[in-house]
Amino acid sequence: xxxxxxxxxxxxxxxxxxxxxxxxxxxxxxxxxxxxxxxxxxxxxxxxxxxxxxxxxxxxxxxxxxxxxxxxxxxxxxxxxxxxxxxxxxxxxxxxxxxxxxxxxxxxxxxxxxxxxxxxxxxxxxxxxxxxxxxxxxxxxxxxxxxxxxxxxxxxxxxxxxxxxxxxxxxxxxxxxxxxxxxxxxxxxxxxxxx
Amino acid sequence: xxxxxxxxxxxxxxxxxxxxxxxxxxxxxxxxxxxxxxxxxxxxxxxxxxxxxxxxxxxxxxxxxxxxxxxxxxxxxxxxxxxxxxxxxxxxxxxxxxxxxxxxxxxxxxxxxxxxxxxxxxxxxxxxxxxxxxxxxxxxxxxxxxxxxxxxxxxxxxxxxxxxxxxxxxxxxxxxxxxxxxxxxxxxxxxxxxxxxxxxxxxxxxxxxxxxxxxxxxxxxxxxxxxxxxxxxxxxxxxxxxxxxxxxxxxxxxxxxxxxxxxxxxxxxxxxxxxxxxxxxxxxxxxxxxxxxxxxxxxxxxxxxxxxxx
Numbered sequence: 001x002x003x004x005x006x007x008x009x010x011x012x013x014x015x016x017x018x019x020x021x022x023x024x025x026x027x028x029x030x031x032x033x034x035x036x037x038x039x040x041x042x043x044x045x046x047x048x049x050x051x052x053x054x055x056x057x058x059x060x061x062x063x064x065x066x067x068x069x070x071x072x073x074x075x076x077x078x079x080x081x082x083x084x085x086x087x088x089x090x091x092x093x094x095x096x097x098x099x100x101x102x103x104x105x106x107x108x109x110x111x112x113x114x115x116x117x118x119x120x121x122x123x124x125x126x127x128x129x130x131x132x133x134x135x136x137x138x139x140x141x142x143x144x145x146x147x148x149x150x151x152x153x154x155x156x157x158x159x160x161x162x163x164x165x166x167x168x169x170x171x172x173x174x175x176x177x178x179x180x181x182x183x184x185x186x187x188x189x190x191x192x193x194x195x
Numbered sequence: 196x197x198x199x200x201x202x203x204x205x206x207x208x209x210x211x212x213x214x215x216x217x218x219x220x221x222x223x224x225x226x227x228x229x230x231x232x233x234x235x236x237x238x239x240x241x242x243x244x245x246x247x248x249x250x251x252x253x254x255x256x257x258x259x260x261x262x263x264x265x266x267x268x269x270x271x272x273x274x275x276x277x278x279x280x281x282x283x284x285x286x287x288x289x290x291x292x293x294x295x296x297x298x299x300x301x302x303x304x305x306x307x308x309x310x311x312x313x314x315x316x317x318x319x320x321x322x323x324x325x326x327x328x329x330x331x332x333x334x335x336x337x338x339x340x341x342x343x344x345x346x347x348x349x350x351x352x353x354x355x356x357x358x359x360x361x362x363x364x365x366x367x368x369x370x371x372x373x374x375x376x377x378x379x380x381x382x383x384x385x386x387x388x389x390x391x392x393x394x395x396x397x398x399x400x401x402x403x404x405x406x407x408x409x410x411x412x413x414x415x416x417x418x419x420x421x422x423x424x425x426x427x428x429x430x431x432x433x434x435x436x437x438x439x440x441x442x443x444x445x446x447x448x449x450x451x452x453x454x455x456x457x458x459x460x461x462x463x464x465x466x467x468x469x470x471x472x473x474x475x476x477x478x479x480x481x482x483x484x485x486x487x488x489x490x491x492x493x494x495x496x497x498x499x500x501x502x503x504x505x
Contacts, residue, residue, distance in 0.1 A: 038266040038365030038398055044334060048362065065266045067367065099263060125501060128371070130494040132417055135373045137392065140410075141364050142505035 037072070038065040039124050039141045048145040053152040055110040059086075062102040062143060064124065066094040071127040074102050079120030082107055082147065091127070106147060118147040250349035251281040251288060253341055254319075259358035266365050267330035267397035267472075268465050273297070273305075275324045276313070277341050279351060285315035292344040295324040299337045331461050331472065334362035334399050365398030366459060366504055373478065378424075381485035384440045387478060391435065392502070394457075395464040396472040402459035402504045407474070409452050411445035412497035418490040426500075428482045433457050439477030451503055459504065476502070 040063040041048075052058055064072055072092050074085055086103045094100045104122070121144040128138035257276035264271040275295060281287050293310035310324035322343070339356040373387040396402065411426035425447070432442025433456045445452045457474050464472030494500060 034367050034369040035371040036266065036365075036367030036397060038363055040263045040361040040363035040365075040398070042261045042263065042361045044261050044336075044359035044361050046335065063263045063361070063363075065365070067266065121505075123503075125503075128499045130499040132495045133491045133493050134495065135375070135387075135414060136494050136499040137368060137371045137373070138499045138501045139366065139368055140501045140503035141366075142503060143364060144505060 034067065035126060035128065035137060035139045036067040037070070037124070037126055037139045037141055039063070039143050040065075041143055041145065045145055049148055050106070050145065051148045051150045052106065052108045053150055054108055054112040054114075056106075056108045056152075058106045060104050060106065062104065062122065062124070064092055064094045064100040064102060065098070066126070067096055069093070069095050072124050073127060075123050075125070077121040077123050077142065078144075079118055079147075082109070082118050083120040083122075085122070108147070108149060112149045114149055114151060116149040118149075120145055120147065248283045248287065248345060248347045248349060249281070251279050251343060251345050251351040253343065253351050253353035254278050254280045256339060256341060256353060256356045259339070259356065261359045261361050262328070263361045263363060264328050264330050264332060264399065266363070267395070267463075269330070271328045271330075273326045273328050275326065275339060275341075277322050277324075277353070279320050279322065279343055280318055281320070281345055282318055283345065284318055285320040287345045287347075288312075288315075288320055289344045289346050289348075292342075293322045293324070294342055295326060296340040297326055297328075297337045298340060299333060299335060302333050302337075305332065328360070329463070330363070330365070330397055331399055331463055332360055333461070334360050360399065362400050363398035364400045364402070364504060365396070366402070367395045367397050368392050368502055369395075375480070378480065378483050380483060380487040382483045383481060384437055385480040385483065386436070386439060391439075391475040391477040393469075394459055394474040394476065394502070396459040396461060397464070399461055401461045404458045405453055405455055406505045407454055407457040407459070407476075408503050408505070409443075409445055409454060409476075410450070410501040410503065411447055411452065412494055412500060413447050414492040414494055415496040416488070416490045416492055417495065419488060420496055422484070422487055422490070422492075424480060424483060424487075424492045428480060428484075430479045430481050432477050432479075433475060435475075435477050437479075440479035440481050442477070442479070444481075447497075451501075 042061045042063060050058065062074070066072070072094055074090055074092065076083060076085060083104060083106050086105050092100050092102060121142055123140055123142045125140040126138045128136055130136040255278040259275070262273055279288060290312045291309065293312070294306065294308040295310055296304050296306035298304050305326050305328055307324045307326050310322045313321040313323050315321070336357050336359055338354060339358065340352070340354045342350060342352040344350050370389055370392070373392070374389050375385060375387050378385050394407070409431055411429060413426050414424040416422040427444055427446045429445045430440050430442040431445055431454045432439040433454070443452055443454050454476060457476060459474050460472055462472035467473070469475055
């Protein structure tokens, strides 16, 4: 009877030790976990500003990276009247080594005043599951930029106005020279015939 | 009289012929009209010949989109292709002399002095240059400086191309889970036994003072969730020990609490000096309620705390 009790106790102790080891391993795993996150914005915006005219539509992209597989949620915190995320999802899976694009669109109202400044703030937050018995931290990044309403920029061709002029001058010269040569040839032919 | 006329016409005809024929060659008379543009300033590539033969010319550099560097500490490889024309034949190019430098004022120059020839045909050759960039390389406009020599040491250089490195806000924090030794009910100024939380700037954007904040939740009891280590009793600071207990109190209002002295500079955080590209956040539980019972308290119910940079 006593031996049986001893066996049961030994088994219980083994189970407890196993449990302690498992819990310790879990604690070590969670303790060593690093939360890392990166958000870039493209196209490059000097001083985190972009200049657009009333009625303009501009596509932009956020690029997400993470060292470990993570789900990141994108939310427009500010500026939703002119900026929308255009992907059909709001949670993005980011795997190590990947650059995951998040697409967005700026739409400036046609009635926007010149000089008006809009602020857009988009928050990207990692979804970290908090396990029982743990005091866990996740990370978030707020991406903010300003949109300044400016006058419509006129489309310019590849050539500057001055180069365009110089090119047209060349053509004009070629045409004039061509006409003169033709006239001389005709004159010479006529002269020979008259002889 | 007739002869005189013929002479005048002949001279006139000759001038026209000269004009036309010179306009067909690469540096024609009509190029005067093309080059006198009236522009105030103009970048011109200069090929300096110091040896025999004709200097090569860099005729094309591959189009560059915005470049986003990898998150630190990983390096990034930037590939730039260019084409060289050598009228003495592609075989006349000094293959090992092709090099590239990427420059930006105030930044370390990145480059490669051994670009590889991919292929060649006739008078042309294509080259590829791989340049290593780092996560702390500044965002903005970088100039591409490419050069190559021929076997007579004639130099071709091109500095007219540029590209942008995008601005990346990035950081990592560790450990992502804090642990406390056993805390007695009513205890004050308790610090975690695996702190502080170390923040590393893994991007190329400086995080200014006032741009690091914490969204805190209550650490509720896992058996009796009515009891909790209230987030408002936690303090965060950039200083250690009991000073950490007199930092920013982290109220559970659903809003972010700015830990105002905290900031993250741009730099190679692997120097690990707690300054370059690094910040430490020290947390302190200033008071554990005397009503608390013996049980585990965690963020599993109310959710993880979030450290945010803006």
